[in-house]
Amino acid sequence: MSSATQAAEPVARSAPSIAGLTRLAQRDMEGVDALIRNRMQSPVSVIPALAEHLIGGSAKRLRPLLTIAAARLAGARDDACLNLAAAVEFIHTATLLHDDVIDSSELRRGKVAAHLIWGAPASVLVGDFLFARSFELMVEAGSMPALEILARASRVIAEGEVLQLTRAHDLDLPQETYLEIIGAKTAELFAAASEAGAVSAGAPAATCAALRRFGRNLGLAFQLVDDALDYSGASETLGKNPGDDFREGKATLPLLLAIARTGEAEKAFWERTIDRREQTEADFERARLLVSGCGALDSTLALAEDYAADAKAALAGFEGADGWKAALVELADFAVWRRM
């Protein structure tokens, strides 16, 4: 966060951040970064150009950080986790590329979406390239159990995306189906990133399961906060335009709760803007007020806090391990603190 914000808000001195984790993982993440840059190369020049646009810049690299932290916390002594961390980032980037084509998104990671520069076909195919590269990286890491975890995660993500696609504009989407969707399309990769790190360290099954649970709950918390920020954040924080979900008519939890709570009074508004997606410029501002006014934002964030607490509880059995445990606990706090 900027120093200007710190000055205006003294409490922010104790605000959770990922700075500690980033510092601890610095040497490992330099290795991951080198791997990422090396493996996005190709003699076909569009591929590194497009990949650089999306991966090269300001990406937080949260998922690979999670793989590294889980591996080190679980006692990893070698560097197999670096390959897995790079593979996880490639899987994530591949899904972003395909998502942006499907949603016709305009911004990603604070930049113009790749398909608007290179076209949708190149985005689809470079996504396929990165996905294949991720499996090449996993093969190099040499752990069949880690491969199994990440192959399954990739499949579950695709299932979650299709489920979201088919239910996207459903105003009556049950909360459980929404949680199933974000569990598959987001939390599964967090879970797998964490579990694969532990597995590659040769950790016992209970340790791997605990780190999987940490990752899954962290992922759910992150996605819930993301969905809330779409109604409350600014583009700079999001790296994408606030209101994108609303304009796409995406049935996220803040919207579903607002639809349920505002009842008959706003039924016509939601049917027009979400069901039929007939929207004017002013509609997002009205939606933002409704979502916030009925407490849907607060409820979404409260649920995110529950998942973050569950994530931290999953780490109860771990020793300090050179600060890795504390760094992961702070990551869970950071996940829900980002609301601001």
Next chain:
Amino acid sequence: MSSATQAAEPVARSAPSIAGLTRLAQRDMEGVDALIRNRMQSPVSVIPALAEHLIGGSAKRLRPLLTIAAARLAGARDDACLNLAAAVEFIHTATLLHDDVIDSSELRRGKVAAHLIWGAPASVLVGDFLFARSFELMVEAGSMPALEILARASRVIAEGEVLQLTRAHDLDLPQETYLEIIGAKTAELFAAASEAGAVSAGAPAATCAALRRFGRNLGLAFQLVDDALDYSGASETLGKNPGDDFREGKATLPLLLAIARTGEAEKAFWERTIDRREQTEADFERARLLVSGCGALDSTLALAEDYAADAKAALAGFEGADGWKAALVELADFAVWRRM
């Protein structure tokens, strides 16, 4: 082929076919088919519906046949090759789904293309699902070297597709670049399908290399004949519309040769129809006559025959192995015989 054709054309009695190979591989391919049907299932119902449309029906399953034949010829005693064969078909189907979205094709395997029924987003995502499933199948097969071969192949295919995308309408595309493109987007999977079968059988390196060489040359022959058929075939043989490549302005070898050979006389025609893609209904018929009249079709088919001969030469060192060798030799003959 139909008995009507046989009656009209006595020489056809000795025409090569894949019937012998299909018979030899019948039990294995029933297992592959069961795996394919089992692994295209998902609780998200669009996925099996779309997959069934594309995989369930009349697909020739050439690539999985190749994996089975290579494995058995190399001495495979167990059934690991069945998983790899199903994985190969899933990779192939995933690329077809993405290709059809990118090319906006209307027909595939004799049916309406999936994206016209379920939409492009579902096609992209079900492609991702099948791709991930293929890696789950490979993990089950348990051979890290086979995984390496198929992960690399998946990456090379994506590179070939991007290369094709960026050079697609280039009237001056050198023949070597065209061969590089079909080498990557088609022949690489034939090569990998064959090599992975041999590797999973625990065959020595020279055997694996020979079967890789067989697959690669077979793939090149198949693609060249496909590209020729687009100017000479009927929809029933192709399972897609003849003229698709021409209408998409795709720089395939028959077209490249025709452009070079018809020279200044037709320059304006090619620039209009391929460069600018301004086409009328009658243009394809004229292109067909030009491609055939200047000998571009014959040259393309002659090159395909060279590759088929190379494929057969790669099998020189093999014993009969219960008919597998003869079946693969006939497959190479069949690849170039399909012209009719």
